[in-house]
Amino acid sequence: MYIVKCGNCTPLGERAGVTAASVRAGFSAISISEKFEDEAWEPVRLGLAEYMNEYLNIEEQFQELAYSALKEVVSFFPENNIRVAQIPLIVGLPEGRPGLPTQLSKSLEQKLFEASKNVNIPFSMDFILQGHTSCLSALEQARNRLESNEFCVVGGVDSYDDKGTIQWLEKSIKRLFCSTTDDGFVPGQAAGFVLLASEETVSKHQLSPFAKILSIASDEESNNYDTGKNSTSGALTKTIKRVLEVIPEDTQIDEVYSTQNGEKYSAIEYAYSIANVGARLKEVSNMVAPYTCWGDLGAASVPVLFGLMTEAGKKGYAKGPLNLVAAANLGTQRASALVELLNLN
Helix, strand or coil, rough: EEEEEEEEEEEEEHHHHHHHHHHHCCCEEEEEEEEEEEECEEEEEEEEECCCCCCCCCHHHHHHEEEEEEEEHHHHHHHCCCCCCCCCEEECCCCCCCCEEEEEEHHHHHHHHHHHHHCCCEEEEEECCCCHHHHHHHHHHHHHHHCCCCEEEEEEEEECCCCHHHHHHHHHHCCCEEEEEEECCCEEEEEEEEECCHHHHHHHCCCCCCCEEEEEEEEEEECCHHHHCCCHHHHCCCCHHHHHHHHCCCCCEEEECCCCCHHHHHHHHHHHHHHHHHHCCCCCEEEEECCCHHHHHHHHHHHHHHHHHHHHHHHHHCCCCCCEEEECCCCEEEEEEEEECCCCC
């Protein structure tokens, strides 16, 4: 599978290029919220897309974020004068949690159909509710979709900007970074989508893809956060080792893109995985995990990381062609992907 276009809508910008440039410059969109306070009456920090209407409810936030990111991706078709009969669209959403509408996928589906009207291409839509690992699960499904379709879009959208969700993070699972919990994460919001094409499609339309997906793997972590134990990264390490099987043992990874979010648990899990496969990395410090720029992006994390990766290749500051994506959701699922950047500048 080949990546031919990325689009996103993040706290740092409404387009993939703007987001990547802002991350590279070290900008941060994390600010003190005027809407939410923790149990000690201290304001909560959030990573928000403040250019959006601040009065949108959670359902409307998902709709606006996803619509903006998807619109950037499907602009590929008029730009390249390509018409297709249908595009499979696989959207990653968060795992079930307080604050989310029960009919979120249905309302989101209606909004995203508006983006399809702009390019006059109908979507066949599916949703995966696995949080941070959703997009990588979607990539596994995209392989099958590309056997009968020229293109496939995968991605994700998430937002924690809801009172019920914030209270759940702080009081129920103790994972909100605030004055009562210093070992938590800053909630964020974003959407990201990736347009994939098969090798035959790339040849047919003489496309110049940005990257090639070499392998994907997933597994379940037994020592997840809810067990109260530190992860030994058994599952994440397995997925990394599996995706590396497609390249020679003496070939090293140039850079790692990680969904870790600032929690001690996720930092330890990532550290163990690197200790287990460190010899396969050129430099263990070559890691991109910009949670200090926007907090935790949930189901949007991986597609946004793909956007950062492809922009690094386009602009000439990528560490090299081989990149590893390592993802862990808030539950038990862990997943990885190996991606080769093409036509590096």
